[in-house]
Amino acid sequence: MSRQRAIILTFLGALLGLALVASAALGDNPGRRDVNGTIWVANRGGNTIRGFDAATGDVLATVAMRPGSQPGDLAYAKGKLYVAEEFGTPPAIAIVDAGTGEVLSRIFTTGPRPHHVHATAGGNLIAFGEFGTNKIGIIDTHTDALLGEWQASTNPGARSHAAVFSPDGRTVYVANELVNELAALDPVTGEPLWRMDVPFAHELFVAHNGKTAFVSGRVGNALEVVDLERHEIVRSIPLGPMPDTFGLSANEKLLTLSLRGTPAQVAIVNTDTFDYDIVTIGGAGTIAGHQWTSPNGRFTFVAFEGPGGGVAIIDHDEDNAIVQTLDYPGRPHGVDLARP
Secondary structure (H helix, E strand, O other): OOHHHHHHHHHHHHHHHHHHHHHHHOOOOHHHHHOOOEEEEEEOOOOEEEEEEOOOOOEEEEEEOOOOOOEEEEEEEOOEEEEEEOOOOOOEEEEEEOOOOOEEEEEEOOOOOEEEEEEOOOOOEEEEEEEOEEEEEEEEOOOOEEEEEEEOOOOOOOEEEEEEEOOOOOOEEEEEEOOOEEEEEOOOOOOEEEEEEOOOEEEEEEOOOOOEEEEEEOOOOEEEEEEOOOOEEEEEEEOOOOEEEEEEOOOOOEEEEEEOOOOOEEEEEEOOOOOEEEEEOOOOOOEEEEEEEOOOOOEEEEEEEOOOOEEEEEEHHHOOEEEEEEEOOOOEEEEEEEOO
C-alpha cells in the first residue's frame, strides 16, 4: 500500500468516526427526528391536557381545563386543539390555542357527553360523538361554530360513540354502540346516506383510499374490516380483550389497536396477513387509552392510565420495543399530534 493511499484511508476512517460520534450526540432517540411537532394528551384524572415534544418527550406545556370536566379526548386542526370536556357543567368542546395554551372559547353541547373527537384531513371540520345519545356534533373550524348536532341512528337507544371522516371530508361515519350499527352521514347537512349492521361497533378508522374501514367490535372482541362501497363486512378477526381505538401508517401496512383490558396492551396488526403481536405497555391495574401512529409507521404513542401512567412510545422498527415512557399521572386518554 502506498503511503499516500494509507494517509487517505486513515483520513476517511477518522471522518467516519467523527460522524458516528456526531450521530450519537444527537440524542437518545435519533430515529424520532422525523416525528416533528407536539404530542398532546388529555388527562381525565388531572383535568388537564399536556403537550410533549414528539422527538424528545420533553414537557412543553400543561393546560388546566375546567375542574371536574374530565377531558377525555382531543383533536388538532388549524393551529387549535378541540378538547372534549365530557363531564363539564355543562359539557363542552373547549378550543385551545396549540401554540400558547390559551383557552380561546367553548362550544356547549346539548348531549350529555361530548366524546371521541376527530378532524378532517384538512382540518376544516371536527366531529364528536354525543355519548349516551344517538347524535354527533360537527364544528366548522374556520368559525368555531357548531354546524349541527345530527341524528346518527333512528334508534334513540343507540350510543353514538365515534364519528370519523372520509379522506375527502364529504362523509362522516359513525359507530353506534348498543344497536350494532355503522352509519354514514353528510357532515354539513346531517343527511343520512346509509346504515349497515356491524356487531358491537365501537370505534373506527377509515383507510386512506376511503374504501375500507376498520371497526372495533369491543364487546365481541373482534376487528371488523368493512368495504365502504359495498357496505359489507369482508373480514372478521378475533382480537381482544376489548379492542378500542386505532392508528394506521401512511402505507396502510401497519395498524395499531388499543386493547381496553388490563394490563394495558396494544395489538400491532399486519394488514396484509392480519397476523398481530400484542405489546404490553403498563403493569398491573393499567388500561390503554388512545394512540397516534407516525405516518412512516415507525412510532406509536399510546396513553395509558393506572400505576406509572403516561404515554408509552413503541418503536416498530425495533421489534415493537417500548423506547420511552412519558410520565403523566392520572388518567391520560386521548392523544393527537399538533404539527409545527
